[in-house]
Amino acid sequence: MFDRFIAVYLSANLCDKFGICLCMFAMECLLIDCVQNSLQHLLYHNAIFMCERLCSEFPSETNLQLLAACYLQSNQAYSAYHVLKGTQMPQSRYLFAISCFQMNLLNEAEAALCPSNEPSAEVPNGSAGHYLLGLIYRYTDRLKNAANQFNQALSIDPLLWSAYEELCKLGAAGEATSVFGESAAECIEKQYLSHDVGPQLQASSDDHSVVSGRQVTENISPRKLRHLHGNNIKDNSSNHNAAVFSSRPAASQPNNGVHANTPFYNTPSPMVTQLSGVSHSPPPIGRNMIPNGPTSSSVCADASPKSTVKSTIQAPRRKFVDEGKLKKISGRLFFDSGPRRSTKLAGEGGSMANISGITVAGNGTHHSSKHPTTSKLGSAAFRSVTIRKGQSWSTETFNEGVQSELDDTRSNTTTTTTTTTSGSSPPPDTRSCEHDCSMGRASMSVSKVASGALEVLSLLRIIGEGYRLSCLYRCQDALDVFLQLPYKHYNTGWVLSQVGKAHFELVDYLEAERAFSNARLATPYSLEGMDIYSTVLYHLKEDMRLSYLAQELISTDRLAPQSWCAMGNCYSMQKDHETALNNFQRAVQLNSRFVYAHTLCGHEYVALEDFENGIRSYQNALQIDARHYNAWHGLAMIYLRQEKYDFSKHHFQRALNINPRSSVIMSYLGTSLHALKRNEEALAVMEKAIVADKKNPLPMYQKANILASMEEFDGALKVLEELKEYAPHESSIYVLMGNIYKRRLMYDMAMLHFGLALDLKPSATDVATIKAAIEKLHIPDELDDNL
Template sequence: MPQDAPPAVLTPQLCQRYSSLVWYFLDADLHKSALFYAERYFVLDQKNHDARHLYATALLQAGQPHSAHKLVNIPLDNRCTGCVDIIAKCCMKLGRHRQARGALDVCLQDPDYTPTQSMSARIARASPDDAIRHCQAGNTALKGNLHESAARSYIRALELNPMLWEAFEGLCAIGDIPPVETLFPVRPMPVLQKSSEIGPSKLSIPVATGAGFFTPDAGNGGNLFRGWKPELRKDVLTGPRDSIATTDSSFYGEPSFQGPVRASRSQPTTLAVQPPAVRPLSSADEAGPVTKKLRSTVRQRTAPPSTKAGDIQHQLKPSKSTGAIPETVPDDRTKSSKTTTASRSNTIGAGRPAAGGSSTRRSTRLQSGGSKLAKTVRDRRRVAAKTRSQSHDSGIEEEPGGSDQPVVAPPALFAQHTHSESSPPTSAAWTAEQEHATQEAYENDLADYHIYEVMRKFASASRAMALYDCRLCLDELETLPAQHKRSASVMAMLGKAHYELGQYPEAERAFEAARNLEPHRLWDMEVYSTLLWHLQRNVRLSFLAQELLSTDPKSPQAWIAVGNCFSLQKEKTQALTCFRRAAQLDPTCAYAYTLSGHESIDEDLSKAISFFQSALRADARHYNAWYGLGTCYMRMSRLRLADYHFKKASQIHPQNAVLLGCVGVVRERCGEYDKALELFNRAIEFSPENALVRYHRAKILIAMKKYTAAVQDLETLRDTSPDESNVLFQLAKAYRLLGDDVKFTQLLAEVRDVAPKSVAKIRKLVDTVKDADVGEEVMDEG
């Protein structure tokens, strides 16, 4: 037995994700998808008013005002102004205008009311994205019976946005469903990174905003990093860069994560956090590795001291981009490189004056060197040129712009700058901010992962139900978290699975649970009414029909329930009228045509065939219509057509024991006993309690002279149906062929008591010789 999935904790990130999803689909008029995620959100915490309001809004826009009104019409102690506002909308939809006016007056008396997060002001999308358009194209193609085109559109929509639940439901309706692992691959669970695991190079790249795989982003087509490029800041670094998420925060609610800007496009980020390297070949290298400077700037930093200003001006030419050479304060050459670094950290770019008057000036320092250093100017310049040629060893590359490119000091130098508004936080502050951003990104990714996994589990169950693999569907539903198991949609799916398996008591309990959770539910109630018809629940079926009519008298489900109620009372004319009314209200309701055909099959076969064909035009995968056509052709003794339609029905529902039995009956009529027996064996494997299939297998076994096996099946049927005359007659025949005259006589007496009109067939059976072929002597012929 599968274990329940652990319950999810309703975090703010999870609420935000569900809210974004629901509004995303509501704006696109994809109400099925919006309802699916709104219900998933609501069942996690039914006391959460934000989830309640969102679910009620989705129900209201999906045309279910009664269910929406019931959801927000809670006791006054727990009711908020947001609930009253939705009550007013539901009353206006239902035509209860006086109640709507009273609810609006209550809202106006609360001027301090603040809407919940999902109901607050937001910016709706002006036009749907490509995924929405593909899904809408699939919906229209499906209604036009263009199944191949619809399947392509749905698959493309899921490729663009895997959270489009309506696209997956469309694939289920077509029946051509790829495996869930193909449509929704397994994703690893997010892992929270610790600060020790984040290297220095990871601190400068943009942090994921947690927008996830489904939250749309205006302008980027859902890809948060599509429009992001590392750019060079031409001004002074003023701190972290702006958020890379969409600016529409009121709609998507994405947090803004900040990350530091790289010092230069050509300088790796790791150089900004490493200590400066010591290179004594040039005075310009004493401050550590820096970004590549202009040629004129490098010469200023590598020129030796001189006693003549004219020599200095002759040797050092001004830069085109920085203007004249600034004057510098004299400084002793014997000072340490640390002092030189500190003095240069106050200079942002070449050509800009120092921030404070206490900093040393380079021109004075060059003049204080004395005339004895003038001889070494050329040697120093050669060393500087050699230094520039070897600059690639420190990871510094030449900018393609030449002297037109601005000079930006590395972050290592900014870290030593005095505290000012333009200087970014220290490395410790960056680490704390990065940890906070990483934690938020992890929580957002965890919310995405939870929604995606829940959706995958529902997809597996829905796919199994669409393929009529009902046992697999039940197993998949057992793996859902406990909160989702108690939802109305899950209970309805559970009831349909048990109904298709022929487990009517279990199906009845599941549908009753769904009705208790959502008393005004209309979806799937046509199946529930047919279930009550099979169980002969006359009173309960009548009550259900009245409730559905009071909820929505224009719904096809209500009129199907009324028709089943009349059919159970043997009023076929009234039942047929109700089924036709359901078909008029919804021409795509295949079940209404099918029930009309079953009501007409005993009176007019041609009319019944017309109804069944209309059902197939509405839904080509409606196996009940294929079964009805096979039954009609079987009664017309057109075995080939009957075999074709029964096989089509069995291909759609391969685990239905009744359909396999019908194919076996056709094989039996054609004299192919071996194939018929194989089909009956398969049918009994799927449904051991099916009495009709077991009865047909017993007849085949008698025809194949396997009397002992036939007696076992007939005795089983005798225990479950002791008053069935056909079972007693076949059992008496089997004992007669086995030579047990005592049991043969006893059973004939029981047959005479149960069915007095069978005296003629009993006399014929008694007069039959033991060795004669009596395999075709049956009481239910025709």
């Protein structure tokens, strides 16, 4: 009798203990679910507030990761920096590195990704981590290391386009046919089929219904599938970490640089460790740990800690716990008295769904104006693991659970009975039948994934090769490659912007304007390439259209550097260089890594004859991107005006090494060589410039000028006569012809050409020069020099 009393007393205390623990665990899960839903619906303030409550009640590094993710998503990198400083988990180090990168603390970001005390430690988050480390190396002028990191990121995830884009900008990208070739297809198939997509596609023949990869096991019921598919669970790699940034759905993520059997382990929440009787390791990060083999073909209803607790303590509970008390506790905790609730919570996508690893999943990633970082790092997309849909817990009854289990039994598929009154398993023949069907669906899924990978890679091969050639300034070749794209992809804003940039580099401003105009029609909300578009309109002297474009861009996004570059070009066209400089400096302030804004600042300083600040602006641009040939050209022009011809020649040569097909750079390089009395080399360079672009009048004019200085007047006049056909309204051509006729003592012809030059209404400075030449027409050049 006494023993029975002791047993009842102990059972009551045990139930109370587990009841409190489960209540606290449910509270933590509800808070996590609330934060995730807030992030999914872009309610960042609410997400931060609730996540602060979560971290206060359940302090753990995992929850701190979720709080840092909320701060990063709401553009509060400084808050994430302080929250994660000193943390050691791989995911924490990755998020801390992102916050440091956004705050321009590149040394701390590098130390977080590659700890000095752990030289052999892997870079966290696989391809995303290597991509971020590559950006850090690039901005610290370690270009070889940067290229190596971007290549590693591509080897892990061939679909990480941003890494290939950065390689193209560095001039270190391989041909797209090799990067996005058969090995990339095999890598994608291996990752998708063995770690994520395969098991999910086996669960249903519907390609649009993807089941969370963490909910994988042998047993599955049609009711659970209906809940999962109906709730449209979009995150396929829910883990116990906080959010990781991504440029595409989580299902497309690679192995994150970790072998399938070597997971990262997180610090579990205190409430999880307090559940006595629970003996399971902390959940792994990412989808690396999705089990392989036959057990990964269906959804697990007992994978949650709640189910684990139940199965662990069920046997001792039956010895001395009254069944009625347990039902009261269960009803008090989960608003229901049926054990079906664990199935609902694990499979329905409600606020307790996927308890085994509830966090925001994501992965690491160009802002349209820079890189990814360009980007891509400052505004990553978070996806919630759980979505509350359907009825609330309080409105569902035990009778519904019984009825649903009867419905599942009638459906002629394997059912998992989780009630305490029924512990029987499906008949062996039913389980075998379902396994055969799953294998059939799996083989069909393999072919779908393989064909899908080939289609995506074939598209990336064309786009990638076109972009690579464009970054190498083989612009005509790039245009030919882009024309191979299907119509629906060619007529997208990004591709049309690349086409416009290629025409801009070819000095074909009319075609460039047409391409950018079509890009604006296709994606009027996109700012990709609009800074170049404004420069095209500047060269075309389209002041009204440039003004309208600048106003449109400012109204679209006042915080985008492209908008202020367009505004600056508008004022520069009106010769208001002070205001133009202020606008370009505003663009630099908004994004200090926006290289073109630094170059435009340099141009305005040169227009104001502030050469010192101009040199500083060009050097700032080169610190960001050493292959930005416009800055090399700008420095060379300053040195040319300062008559530092050796420096000028050196910088023109550097610009030409980057853009070897630019006839403009060749022309100025020839001018520098001519100033250094290296006329033969200068003529050779001019000939190359003429061949490179026959529509460009500058190299022909400079060639005639060099020939005239060498007193080869007939050759110079022949070149100028030909040049008049290309540029009949260029007054400088007639001035040079007038000077040649003067030196040949043909004063009538000289006077005629000086008059023609004045009739073309040149600038005031040129008018003064021409009138001075007319006044000194009969004075020999030797005497003119002495005067």
